[in-house]
């Protein structure tokens with residue numbers, strides 16, 4: 001599903017972000033990317049969506065060679081990825097259901113399909129009763145649920161999350177993580193960046209640890225981590 005082969009990335013200012021990273025992620029896995037600030041976690045994720053391209057090596061997502069993608073193919077790739085951010089990034093002037101529907105409108109999905117899918121994901125994230133509210137009227141945890149609903153409404157190949165619980169309190173975070181587990185149990189591959197070690201242990205999934213752009217450990221389960 002996801003293959004990084006000897007990927008190197010140095011930014012224009014000389015910052016080494018990834019150094020000879022080789023990783024294989026199977027379809028249906030739930031993988032946590034961990035590591036200190038500046039380790040290369042966000043760069044790793046940006047390589048998946050072609051926001052960043054490697055200096056050398058290849059990145060493959062579901063048979064697409066993302067690292068050398070033709071410009072006209074980029075929208076096609078991004079349509080197949082669901083991305084969730086720490087700061088939710090909802091459109092403030094659209095209601096909850098409009099925010100989710102927007103992800104399908106841009107790919108010109110039929111109105112009937114949009115209606116059905118939006119209702120289904122809202123139910124999945126437990127927010128059917130908030131469909132007509134604006135994001136500002138929701139709690140942080142609820143806003144993140146809307147962002148997750150928007151990310152999965154198009155049935156992505158991979159759900160990517162960059163510190164999705166970074167702005168939430170521990171209890172709310174647990175609810176969000178449970179939601180990710182449910183989504184993963186229905187077959188969606190998940191790649192999540194986090195430096196919340198409590199969450200890592202709680203989830204007990206495969207952990208890829210990065211440090212100074214290198215993979216320092218892989219295939220350890222969350223519960224095997226002790227406080228550093």
Ligand SMILES: Nc1ncnc2c1ncn2[C@@H]1O[C@H](COP(=O)(O)OP(=O)(O)OP(=O)(O)O)[C@@H](O)[C@H]1O
Nearest residue numbers: 011013015016017036037038039040041042043044
């Ligand atoms: N656009 C950029 N231009 C120049 N250097 C960058 C850029 N983005 C990241 N870097 C550098 O690349 C390295 C890896 O950064 P990256 O954001 O991938 O790390 P991170 O593990 O996600 O960190 P954090 O946990 O702080 O978000 C760092 O040294 C960072 O300063």
